[in-house]
Amino acid sequence: DAGITQSPRHKVTETGTPVTLRCHQTENHRYMYWYRQDPGHGLRLIHYSYGVKDTDKGEVSDGYSVSRSKTEDFLLTLESATSSQTSVYFCAIRAPEKDYGYTFGSGTRLTVV
Amino acid sequence: AQSVTQLGSHVSVSEGALVLLRCNYSSSVPPYLFWYVQYPNQGLQLLLKYTSAATLVKGINGFEAEFKKSETSFHLTKPSAHMSDAAEYFCAVSPYNTDKLIFGTGTRLQVFP
Numbered sequence: 001d002a003g004i005t006q007s008p009r010h011k012v013t014e015t016g017t018p019v020t021l022r023c024h025q026t027e028n029h030r031y032m033y034w035y036r037q038d039p040g041h042g043l044r045l046i047h048y049s050y051g052v053k054d055t056d057k058g059e060v061s062d063g064y065s066v067s068r069s070k071t072e073d074f075l076l077t078l079e080s081a082t083s084s085q086t087s088v089y090f091c092a093i094r095a096p097e098k099d100y101g102y103t104f105g106s107g108t109r110l111t112v113v
Numbered sequence: 114a115q116s117v118t119q120l121g122s123h124v125s126v127s128e129g130a131l132v133l134l135r136c137n138y139s140s141s142v143p144p145y146l147f148w149y150v151q152y153p154n155q156g157l158q159l160l161l162k163y164t165s166a167a168t169l170v171k172g173i174n175g176f177e178a179e180f181k182k183s184e185t186s187f188h189l190t191k192p193s194a195h196m197s198d199a200a201e202y203f204c205a206v207s208p209y210n211t212d213k214l215i216f217g218t219g220t221r222l223q224v225f226p
Contacts, residue, residue, distance in 0.1 A: 042203055042219045059215075102147070102159070
């Protein structure tokens, strides 16, 4: 299995503070994704990346930015956290790419108070 | 825009009964289709996927799904439910010629003894 690690696993932060979540993979896959999961909404795509410094927006990108300076790391930043961003965040990689297999991390539970 | 609809946010069955979870997609070109399972407080695990090969796809844990182009459906079935099948199930679509994976809102399966 492709190694994919999310950090932190849990975080509580205050409204208005910046927050960065990290997704790390060990197998050099090109495509990486950030989703948020909320009851009644399933998983919604925030941003994704198709290579170093190549990123694009998903359906719920407002209030989020991403960066990918190395193949193995995909960072999600909440510039100024709001209570509506309280959610569980999942990172995913497409591995192996030719087989359209997506693998998910264990998630980060973020609470904004 | 591509979308996927899961009918029924909650499904309850007795142990040993047939499991049927419904998924319909909207697309003029058949996409790639996936079913994922999420156990409480865990990440997502791939059950099975359709990538334009056989229309009847067999997955893990005894689940299978049939791609029906005429009905734009990809329903998930299991002949005999087990208590351990209790989880949330997500249908997802990767539209043709895109790099995105779009999820339905999920169906929570309860299995009663």
